[in-house]
Amino acid sequence: MSKPELFHSLHPRILTLSLILCMVIIPAKANEHHDLANGNAAIEVVIPFAIPAIFEVSPTASDATLVLRATTLITNSWFDAVAPYHPTAVGVYSNLGRRPANESEDNTNLNIALLYASYHALNSLFPHRNSDWRAMLESVGLDPENTSTDLTEPAGIGNSAGMALVAARENDGMNQLGNEGDRTYHRAPYADYTDYAPVNTAYELSDPSRWQPAMTGSNGLFKIQQFVTPQMRLTEPYSYHNPKRFRARPPVKSNVRNYGAYRQQADEVLQASASMTDEQKAKAELFDNKINSLGFSAVFAAFSQQLSLAEFIQYDFLTNMAAFDTAIAIWQEKERFDAVRPFSAIAYIYGDELVTAWGGPGQGTVYDLKGSEWTSYLPVADHPEYPSASASFCAAHAEASRLYLGSDQLGYVVPVPQGSSRIEPGFTPTEDLELVFPTWSDFEQNCSMSRFWSGVHFLSSLPAGERIGNRVAGYAYRFLDAKLKGE
Amino acid sequence: MSKPELFHSLHPRILTLSLILCMVIIPAKANEHHDLANGNAAIEVVIPFAIPAIFEVSPTASDATLVLRATTLITNSWFDAVAPYHPTAVGVYSNLGRRPANESEDNTNLNIALLYASYHALNSLFPHRNSDWRAMLESVGLDPENTSTDLTEPAGIGNSAGMALVAARENDGMNQLGNEGDRTYHRAPYADYTDYAPVNTAYELSDPSRWQPAMTGSNGLFKIQQFVTPQMRLTEPYSYHNPKRFRARPPVKSNVRNYGAYRQQADEVLQASASMTDEQKAKAELFDNKINSLGFSAVFAAFSQQLSLAEFIQYDFLTNMAAFDTAIAIWQEKERFDAVRPFSAIAYIYGDELVTAWGGPGQGTVYDLKGSEWTSYLPVADHPEYPSASASFCAAHAEASRLYLGSDQLGYVVPVPQGSSRIEPGFTPTEDLELVFPTWSDFEQNCSMSRFWSGVHFLSSLPAGERIGNRVAGYAYRFLDAKLKGE
Numbered sequence: 023m024s025k026p027e028l029f030h031s032l033h034p035r036i037l038t039l040s041l042i043l044c045m046v047i048i049p050a051k052a053n054e055h056h057d058l059a060n061g062n063a064a065i066e067v068v069i070p071f072a073i074p075a076i077f078e079v080s081p082t083a084s085d086a087t088l089v090l091r092a093t094t095l096i097t098n099s100w101f102d103a104v105a106p107y108h109p110t111a112v113g114v115y116s117n118l119g120r121r122p123a124n125e126s127e128d129n130t131n132l133n134i135a136l137l138y139a140s141y142h143a144l145n146s147l148f149p150h151r152n153s154d155w156r157a158m159l160e161s162v163g164l165d166p167e168n169t170s171t172d173l174t175e176p177a178g179i180g181n182s183a184g185m186a187l188v189a190a191r192e193n194d195g196m197n198q199l200g201n202e203g204d205r206t207y208h209r210a211p212y213a214d215y216t217d218y219a220p221v222n223t224a225y226e227l228s229d230p231s232r233w234q235p236a237m238t239g240s241n242g243l244f245k246i247q248q249f250v251t252p253q254m255r256l257t258e259p260y261s262y263h264n265p266k267r268f269r270a271r272p273p274v275k276s277n278v279r280n281y282g283a284y285r286q287q288a289d290e291v292l293q294a295s296a297s298m299t300d301e302q303k304a305k306a307e308l309f310d311n312k313i314n315s316l317g318f319s320a321v322f323a324a325f326s327q328q329l330s331l332a333e334f335i336q337y338d339f340l341t342n343m344a345a346f347d348t349a350i351a352i353w354q355e356k357e358r359f360d361a362v363r364p365f366s367a368i369a370y371i372y373g374d375e376l377v378t379a380w381g382g383p384g385q386g387t388v389y390d391l392k393g394s395e396w397t398s399y400l401p402v403a404d405h406p407e408y409p410s411a412s413a414s415f416c417a418a419h420a421e422a423s424r425l426y427l428g429s430d431q432l433g434y435v436v437p438v439p440q441g442s443s444r445i446e447p448g449f450t451p452t453e454d455l456e457l458v459f460p461t462w463s464d465f466e467q468n469c470s471m472s473r474f475w476s477g478v479h480f481l482s483s484l485p486a487g488e489r490i491g492n493r494v495a496g497y498a499y500r501f502l503d504a505k506l507k508g509e
Numbered sequence: 510m511s512k513p514e515l516f517h518s519l520h521p522r523i524l525t526l527s528l529i530l531c532m533v534i535i536p537a538k539a540n541e542h543h544d545l546a547n548g549n550a551a552i553e554v555v556i557p558f559a560i561p562a563i564f565e566v567s568p569t570a571s572d573a574t575l576v577l578r579a580t581t582l583i584t585n586s587w588f589d590a591v592a593p594y595h596p597t598a599v600g601v602y603s604n605l606g607r608r609p610a611n612e613s614e615d616n617t618n619l620n621i622a623l624l625y626a627s628y629h630a631l632n633s634l635f636p637h638r639n640s641d642w643r644a645m646l647e648s649v650g651l652d653p654e655n656t657s658t659d660l661t662e663p664a665g666i667g668n669s670a671g672m673a674l675v676a677a678r679e680n681d682g683m684n685q686l687g688n689e690g691d692r693t694y695h696r697a698p699y700a701d702y703t704d705y706a707p708v709n710t711a712y713e714l715s716d717p718s719r720w721q722p723a724m725t726g727s728n729g730l731f732k733i734q735q736f737v738t739p740q741m742r743l744t745e746p747y748s749y750h751n752p753k754r755f756r757a758r759p760p761v762k763s764n765v766r767n768y769g770a771y772r773q774q775a776d777e778v779l780q781a782s783a784s785m786t787d788e789q790k791a792k793a794e795l796f797d798n799k800i801n802s803l804g805f806s807a808v809f810a811a812f813s814q815q816l817s818l819a820e821f822i823q824y825d826f827l828t829n830m831a832a833f834d835t836a837i838a839i840w841q842e843k844e845r846f847d848a849v850r851p852f853s854a855i856a857y858i859y860g861d862e863l864v865t866a867w868g869g870p871g872q873g874t875v876y877d878l879k880g881s882e883w884t885s886y887l888p889v890a891d892h893p894e895y896p897s898a899s900a901s902f903c904a905a906h907a908e909a910s911r912l913y914l915g916s917d918q919l920g921y922v923v924p925v926p927q928g929s930s931r932i933e934p935g936f937t938p939t940e941d942l943e944l945v946f947p948t949w950s951d952f953e954q955n956c957s958m959s960r961f962w963s964g965v966h967f968l969s970s971l972p973a974g975e976r977i978g979n980r981v982a983g984y985a986y987r988f989l990d991a992k993l994k995g996e
Contacts, residue, residue: 079728088729207868207875208884212729219712224735226706237735241566242575242699245732245891248711248724381694388694397695404732 056162062331063133064100068140071158075148083313087251087349094346095143097339102183103139104132110508116186118173129331131176138180146188195257218252227366230278233406234366247404254353260343261501268351270486273408276361287480291364295379295477296387300451304438306476309469316419319434337426344422344498345415348491352414361408369394383446398477409486410479416469417491420462425499434459543649549818550620551587555627558645562635570800574738574836581833582630584826589670590626591619597995603673605660616818618663625667633675682744705739717765720893721853734891741840747830748988755838757973760895763848774967778851781962782866783874787938791925793963796956803906806921824913831909831985832902835978839901848895856881870933885964896973897966903956904978907949912986921946
């Protein structure tokens, strides 16, 4: 398969996150020049249009279950749409026959098929932005009114693949339509239907081992967390049948009956909080944003490895699907253990006693902070603590990358300008930084540790998350491989 | 005192809300032409700059305690700044002497004084927008670096009045600085320090008479309400010493032990929900927005009554202060009764039984809605139900207007274009409407009833709120009158 011109024209070493962002964001205004024959419409057309919709749902792209389901369905639509142009592949949700090899001598048909498939996936995920999805097709000269399902034409293949995906996924257990629980009116998409209720309230930690929703907000308008999408654990995975296959050991140190260990792991978090470096803060913010960390590292790797369009689609679907399937297993364990977060344990242990820790934006380390007022550097996420979801996603992503790309080499470089922190704007970092991840192992280890440095996780949560993520990646790779073989 | 040209140039009958909005919003870009000698810088300069800051805190301007405190402090700064130009008045927080009558032959000195006073109030309320407040002064040729406190000059008077106000109000009990409870780090401005905790959770109505926080949010990201600023009841009022003077009767129908009455008042809400008209929906949305209802009706009345600049300031401070002092008494009663909202009572009474009611945006009235899924037309506010805060604010505002303006006449007209609803965009109203409020009595009655039509209040909450609002307005008027007399 021919390599698109675009990939050849850029030397991998000069690719950095900001450059990728420019490439991904700018084409949205310049798609009239998109080259369907040689370009990569997934990266250059679909992603730029989809990103604003994802950020509308999750302004810091940190709401992983929702972000990952969207990116997985979009990349799945690409995979299914181009399967007929592969020598042996079948789609996950469709088997649309086989097209002769001469139809994929350039990227035209693959791009048209993936664009129409994306149109259906995006309309299903973000129906209120239908005009954006129409504009996306029109930007490259395609007609949104083309509803062909003719399997000898790329538009018909894309439409068929997209519609089959939507039909299979709209009721996959995530409650995308808000209709679970036999609900007809006032449907709330992605609402919990498992009746999860925390044992603690934001006002009282009645069980110090269990999760306590945090108070969030500012300027007088405060709200209390609700466990985000507890139904993720009941959602249909791609690459395995039952998430019970993936179990974590119980978080024994989070059990207050083991008080020595309970206090020791909280003290570790305090110590990390008191000694955070600018580089640790920058990494914590990078990995909190799943688009900038997971999403763009994959785009970066695709460029630097000079993947063809078809290869990019396989790889991007694989990494997203691996993280999505990981989330299902992790949410099962989060719900099962319902474990306490550091902020609750530190308040419980120290109360009005003074501790040494980060004192808030621009305050540095302070020595007279009440334990009950300790706050993590990153805002604490709205789900139980154990295992670490971010650690698991990075581990799934890195392992899937190693399996598909055949190497641990990465070379991802993220520039962090002075004062660009979103937590400490103007203050942090005190000088320009470059975050460098030579290998996928560096990427996953830094991702994992950043959840501890930033105070949202205890240490034992990290290996528990990593192990499940690494393992699920193997299943995801096997699943992709089977689909490529037409099984 | 001379009437500014602007007021004369407009015929009151042609003033509508949208026209006022244009006048108030557009000058922000055209202040270089502001006429300090004849214009009204409060309306034409300060309000346009302040509105974005208020909407940043409260996107629908429905968070009344926070919105009212901001508008009251701003209008208070105007009052105190122009007091020296009045024959007898003193400021609330400063007594800056008396200026000779020839210094207020036109509006120049009053405008300069109120602009500098506003600068201090706005910097205190919204410190992160300091560049806006500098731009506000610079837009009319004033220097933000002018820190004069020379009481023979308008800038010095404005600075002195503003600084005295800020010093008196920064620790007034609302916790503007987040320092209440001896808090040094991670200060959360306007956070509760009274340790309010609801007896019910969003998950379980353990006491059906008491307030239950609602689940809010969309697209999978849900959060649970926290009672907004419970400390409002401990905040320093202007016009009376102790809010215990203002008591409401207990909400006996909200006590589930009176089950017949409990059910009857819930059925009234259901019936209203099933029969809402487009006009009722439009009124509900108007009165939910405290800027468009309270704020602009006062600006409208000032225009139509051709108030001078000094009169406008007295009147606008009075109406805001009356509502602010009302909020303190109402919050005392809300906390004391901690009463259940209709959505909880209807779910408790009917559970899975089907009811007839509004079925959601664009659904109209439906006949097969589970009681547990009933939802009010307006999003339910984040505080206990009884008494109605909005009813009390409109009653305070209307009564203060009648007392100051000497008449019940109003003539306020609000055009509502087809499909402009924020709850049912595109659907409601089905044709262009005009909401007409011939008198302040019409204004307050419609405001009050709109809280019942829209499902956020039971009927008995309305008179309970109205009575406190009407009464506090009398105290507020007496307070203003004393300040005007120099007492």
